[in-house]
Structure formats: structure tokens, C-alpha cells
Amino acid sequence: MTIPFQRGSRYQKKKETSTGKFTSIDDLRGVFMKTWSLFLISILMSACAHAQSEGILRGSDHVPVTLQESVASVTPGSIVVIGENHGFVQHRDQQVQVMQALRAQGLKVSVGLEFFTYTQQNFVDSYRAGTLSEPEFLKAIQWGSPSYDYYRAQALFPNLAEGALTLALNAPRSVTSAAAKKGLEGLSADEKSLLPPNFALGRDSYKRRFLSMMPHLPTPEAGERYFAAQSIWDDTMAWRAADFIKSHPDQVLVIVVGEFHVQYGGGLPDRLRVRLPNTPIVTFSQINTLGMEEDEIAVEIQPSIQDGARADYLWLAPAQSLGL
Incomplete structure (x- = not known):
């Protein structure tokens, strides 16, 4: 003021x-x-x-809500985006609970995963159909870390019998790596062909937060390249999700992605809203409160002055990696 x-x-x-x-x-x-x-x-x-270390809070005012209340407004044709910390059992279990709550409302639930590359959708389909064993599938997609034990339940959740699917969302790592090294202008014709149609970089406030996480970049140009790679992730996932929900308006798509892609609506949610301006989108931010004091939690969950709430719903819980 x-x-x-x-x-x-x-x-x-x-x-x-x-x-x-x-x-x-x-x-x-x-x-x-x-x-x-x-x-x-x-x-x-x-x-x-009023800070608490566990439970679901409404992002706008931090009023505690139940899981059922948080998904009550989700209808067919909606997208639910869950931002996680990778490799935590508690976050895996919370994600499955969201999916179960949606199914309990009579909704068909498909699941999109950041860890699966969209060019490998055929391997995902074969795995879900049972023609690829799990070891064969993980070898085919070159799964690395964290352990697949953290993501098996989500990948297998969609009920194929009712037409629900497991969706590979992400851009090929070869493309994002090339963008990080050479920038968008340095991509080959083949690499550019794998970018989503009408590709665009993330918004300015998202870029500022992204660059603030990397204070020791060698040059400003390096930051531009890294943000281009980040934007390729976001916009590719948004494109894949948009295409899916347009052709499956009777379903709900639940997306599991790293939490930074969700924070304050600046990454994936922003790109989804550009591609799907009339599609309801609900976001969850999973926040690990392990070892945090009440004042630290209060700071962590405060809305951004510029961008508002961290997510529509904040799911707080102390979480530990079990080294799976």
C-alpha cells in the first residue's frame, strides 16, 4: 500500500x-x-x-479439513495435482488415500506420474496389461531412484476395467538435459520435435523462486538454461494431462509430481490453467514437518504475498525415508 x-x-x-x-x-x-x-x-x-504438525489445512486460511471435505468439490473432468517430497512412505500413503477418497465418491480415477516419460507410454501400457513383468518394465524405462516401492501403489491404482489409465507425463530426460546444457536455441531438430505444442516458459514469479533456489550459478545464462529445462518438464506434463482429460471428460486425473512444481500455482498448475482454462484444478502440497517447531511450520505454510496460498490444501505430516 x-x-x-x-x-x-x-x-x-x-x-x-x-x-x-x-x-x-x-x-x-x-x-x-x-x-x-x-x-x-x-x-x-x-x-x-494454531500451527500443527499433522493434518490437512485449507491453503487460503489454514482451517483444518477432512480428506473427504478437501475432495468434495472434485467432479468428472477435474485434475488433482499432488506435490510431494520424493521417496517418503507417508507421502505415498497420503496420495493413495486421496485416490481412494475420489473413488469412494463414485469417480473414475486415472493417475499421471512425473517419473514416467511420455515417450515410454507403451511400456506403461504393457506393464499395466500384464505383458511386461515389473522387473522388465523398470528395466525398459531405466528406473533409477528413489525405490519403485514408493510409487507402485499409485501406478497400479487405476482400474483398467472401467477405462482408467496410468499416464506417463514427463519429457524425455535427453531433452531436458540438452536444454540445461545448451538452452532452447541449442536443441536439435529431433529434440525440438519432442517439446509440447505451443511450448512456453513458466511465469516470472515462478522463475524468480526457481533461481532463488540456486544462488551459486556460474552465470545468469546458466540460470536461463536451467529454467528452460524446468519449464519443459512443467509444460510437457500439462500438455499430456490436457490431452488426456479432453479425451476422458468422464474421469478425474490425479497427478503426482515434485512439490516445487506445485507451490503457489506457478509451475504445473499454471501451465495446466493456460492449456485448460475451464477445467477445475485442485492442488495439494505435502509438507514434511519432521523436526520442525511450531513457528517454523507457521512460516512454511504462510501464503506468498505475490502468489497467494502454497496450494489449495496443505497436508502436513512428519515423514521419513525408510531407505527402500
Whole structure:
């Protein structure tokens, strides 16, 4: 907020002290600043007082809700995006609970996974059809880490008998690696052919947050290249999801992706809304509160001044990697 209080301006009018009114605009400014400071302190104290380490909170006001309440508005043709910390059993279990809650509402649930590359959808289909064993499938897609034990349940959740599918979402690593090394202009014709139609970089606020996570880049140009690679991930996943939901409007697509891609709506949700302006999108941010004090949790879940809530729903829980 900018207030046009300037010395010598028409706003600086003397008031009679006997009336209890301000004697000058400086007095008014001082009271305003003191009131504003107390207001900010009260918000932080309130947040700390109500911070909790487990449960689902509404992102906008941090009111606790049940899982059923968080998905009650999801209808056929919607997309649910869950941002996780990779490789945690608790996050895996929460994701499956979201899928189960949607199914309990009578919805057909398909699942899209960041870890599967869209050019390998045929391997995913063969695996789900039973013509590829799990070891054969993991070898075919060159699965690395974390352990597939963290993602098997999600990949196998869709009921093929009702037409639900497991969807490979991500761009080929060869393309994102090339973009990170050479930039978009340096991509070969074959690499460019694998980009999503109408590809676009992520929005500016997302870019600023992304670059703030890498303070020791060798050059500004390196940051541009890395953000191009990040944007390829986001927009490719959005393109794949958009194509799917357009052709399967009777289903709900649940996407499991790294949490940074979801935070404050700037990564994948932003690209989804560009490609699907009329499609309902619900976002979850899974936050690991292990070892965090109440004041740390309060800071972690506070909305961004510029971008608003971290997600529609925040699922807090202490989570540990079990080294699977």
C-alpha cells in the first residue's frame, strides 16, 4: 500500500489538539505504522498459535479439513495435482488415500506420474496389461531412484476395467538435459520435435523462486538454461494431462509430481490453467514437518504475498525415508 503523505502537501492539515485529533500528518503516519506493525505481529502470533504438525489445512486460511471435505468439490473432468517430497512412505500413503477418497465418491480415477516419460507410454501400457513383468518394465524405462516401492501403489491404482489409465507425463530426460546444457536455441531438430505444442516458459514469479533456489550459478545464462529445462518438464506434463482429460471428460486425473512444481500455482498448475482454462484444478502440497517447531511450520505454510496460498490444501505430516 502506498499512501501519498508528503510534507507540505495538501494532505498535511493541522487539527486542534483539544478534539483528540491528530496535530499533523506525521502523527497520523506514526499511528498507521504502529497499527500496521501490530497487525503483522498478530498474524504471525496467530499462525504460530494454531500451527500443527499433522493434518490437512485449507491453503487460503489454514482451517483444518477432512480428506473427504478437501475432495468434495472434485467432479468428472477435474485434475488433482499432488506435490510431494520424493521417496517418503507417508507421502505415498497420503496420495493413495486421496485416490481412494475420489473413488469412494463414485469417480473414475486415472493417475499421471512425473517419473514416467511420455515417450515410454507403451511400456506403461504393457506393464499395466500384464505383458511386461515389473522387473522388465523398470528395466525398459531405466528406473533409477528413489525405490519403485514408493510409487507402485499409485501406478497400479487405476482400474483398467472401467477405462482408467496410468499416464506417463514427463519429457524425455535427453531433452531436458540438452536444454540445461545448451538452452532452447541449442536443441536439435529431433529434440525440438519432442517439446509440447505451443511450448512456453513458466511465469516470472515462478522463475524468480526457481533461481532463488540456486544462488551459486556460474552465470545468469546458466540460470536461463536451467529454467528452460524446468519449464519443459512443467509444460510437457500439462500438455499430456490436457490431452488426456479432453479425451476422458468422464474421469478425474490425479497427478503426482515434485512439490516445487506445485507451490503457489506457478509451475504445473499454471501451465495446466493456460492449456485448460475451464477445467477445475485442485492442488495439494505435502509438507514434511519432521523436526520442525511450531513457528517454523507457521512460516512454511504462510501464503506468498505475490502468489497467494502454497496450494489449495496443505497436508502436513512428519515423514521419513525408510531407505527402500
